[in-house]
Amino acid sequence: MSKKLTVVTCPQCGASVEWGEQSPYRPFCSKKCQMIDFGTWANEENAIPGAPDMLDSDGWSEEHH
Numbered sequence: 244m245s246k247k248l249t250v251v252t253c254p255q256c257g258a259s260v261e262w263g264e265q266s267p268y269r270p271f272c273s274k275k276c277q278m279i280d281f282g283t284w285a286n287e288e289n290a291i292p293g294a295p296d297m298l299d300s301d302g303w304s305e306e307h308h
């Protein structure tokens with residue numbers, strides 16, 4: 244009997260990753276690669292201008308002389 248093994252390519256480093264329970268971070272090869280990818284889009288989110296935190300800071304005034 245032949246058990247077909249699905250192998251995908253890690254989007255981060257290009258390593259071969261077996262698609263199965265032995266690869267909990269699929270399609271990434273490891274937690275490290277998963278976190279790198281996660282951090283990439285997280286940074287893009289943070290890069291959005293006009294964050295609410297900046298607008299809601301009391302005590303800041305441009306009219307201070």
Ligand SMILES: [Zn+2]
Binds near residue numbers: 253254255257271273
């Ligand atoms: Zn990888």
